[in-house]
Amino acid sequence: MTASAPRHEPVMLREAVDGLAVRPGGRYVDATVGLGGHAAATIAAAQPGGRLLGIDRDPNALAIAGERLAPFGDAVILVRGPFEDIAAICTSHGFAPVDGILFDLGVSSLQLEQAGRGFSFQRDEPLDMRMDPNAEVTAAEIVNEYDERRLAALIYEYGEEPRSRRIARAIVARRPILTTGALASAIEQAVGRHGVPGRRHTLHPATLTFQAIRIAVNRELEQLDTALSAAHGLLAGAGARLVVISFHSLEDRRVKEFFRLHSRDCICPPRQPVCTCDHRATLREVTRKPLRPTDAEVARNPRARSARLRVAESIVERLAA
Numbered sequence: 001m002t003a004s005a006p007r008h009e010p011v012m013l014r015e016a017v018d019g020l021a022v023r024p025g026g027r028y029v030d031a032t033v034g035l036g037g038h039a040a041a042t043i044a045a046a047q048p049g050g051r052l053l054g055i056d057r058d059p060n061a062l063a064i065a066g067e068r069l070a071p072f073g074d075a076v077i078l079v080r081g082p083f084e085d086i087a088a089i090c091t092s093h094g095f096a097p098v099d100g101i102l103f104d105l106g107v108s109s110l111q112l113e114q115a116g117r118g119f120s121f122q123r124d125e126p127l128d129m130r131m132d133p134n135a136e137v138t139a140a141e142i143v144n145e146y147d148e149r150r151l152a153a154l155i156y157e158y159g160e161e162p163r164s165r166r167i168a169r170a171i172v173a174r175r176p177i178l179t180t181g182a183l184a185s186a187i188e189q190a191v192g193r194h195g196v197p198g199r200r201h202t203l204h205p206a207t208l209t210f211q212a213i214r215i216a217v218n219r220e221l222e223q224l225d226t227a228l229s230a231a232h233g234l235l236a237g238a239g240a241r242l243v244v245i246s247f248h249s250l251e252d253r254r255v256k257e258f259f260r261l262h263s264r265d266c267i268c269p270p271r272q273p274v275c276t277c278d279h280r281a282t283l284r285e286v287t288r289k290p291l292r293p294t295d296a297e298v299a300r301n302p303r304a305r306s307a308r309l310r311v312a313e314s315i316v317e318r319l320a321a
């Protein structure tokens with residue numbers, strides 16, 4: 001990497017590589033390769049003979065990952081695309097089944113800090129927030145075109161923001177809103193300068209609304225649901241691992257429920273006396289409770305503070321052919 005290349009400090013790096021149980025000669029997917037930090041550690045631990053396929057929908061991130069992972073030559077394949085297509089991507093590259101898959105969700109420091117992407121309210125720039133610059137919907141379209149009820153519902157559901165109605169009303173009253181700065185100041189005028197009442201007083205008043213709009217622009221939760229199922233089907237067999245690092249409770253809840261569902265032998269309603277579901281456990285939760293970053297890591301890299309890492313392991317021979 002060049003000296004001026006953007007940096008993204010990989011979150012819970014040791015825990016992620018340990019969670020994947022990387023072994024020499026293994027085959028791994030980094031579904032959110034970003035700037036290649038986790039990928040570099042994974043492919044290094046998989047030598048000799050290991051291979052890695054990295055996916056990202058952001059071409060700027062892939063260019064940097066490509067430079068960083070170049071020393072590993074043909075052992076690394078990088079593919080631009082959404083991770084909901086993980087099964088098709090792996091199959092078309094002859095990269096299935098696999099021994100481990102990592103998801104490090106959310107945005108990278110590159111995306112937050114790169115001028116013109118519109119992810120951050122720390123700078124005033126066009127409202128964009130697309131991880132894939134060719135995606136159809138931008139934050140500006142959601143902010144300026146959704147009706148007030150739909151906007152409030154989105155801010156409530158994806159931001160878990162209790163003041164969603166007040167914020168939606170203020171946004172609609174100030175349209176058109178074309179920049180991150182204008183959006184942040186509309187929110188501040190609606191709810192004041194304080195964080196969320198009763199919790200998270202340290203948050204900027206716009207944090208949860210920006211999170212909600214970003215999740216909607218990038219269809220983050222739908223992508224995660226589809227990708228978890230597909231990734232499950234790609235695991236090579238007993239011992240293959242799924243590792244997910246999430247950054248807010250909406251993601252972590254989905255991961256927890258997915259792992260829990262596939263770790264159970266019966267999913268019949270609790271009051272039903274006889275099992276009729278025929279469901280069989282295919283995963284084992286390696287982490288019953290999510291791992292959290294150490295205090296030292298959070299002090300070094302505040303972005304890690306909300307990270308939760310969960311690991312599940314296949315307990316069956318391969319599911320999908």
Ligand SMILES: C[S@@+](CC[C@H](N)C(=O)[O-])C[C@H]1O[C@@H](n2cnc3c(N)ncnc32)[C@H](O)[C@@H]1O
Nearest residue numbers: 010032034035036037038056057058082083104
């Ligand atoms: C937190 S960063 C990953 C950082 C990476 N682990 C590293 O060490 O540099 C998340 C990355 O995942 C990508 N991403 C998020 N959702 C995605 C999706 N649905 N499909 C493909 N890439 C996605 C983002 O573009 C971003 O580059």
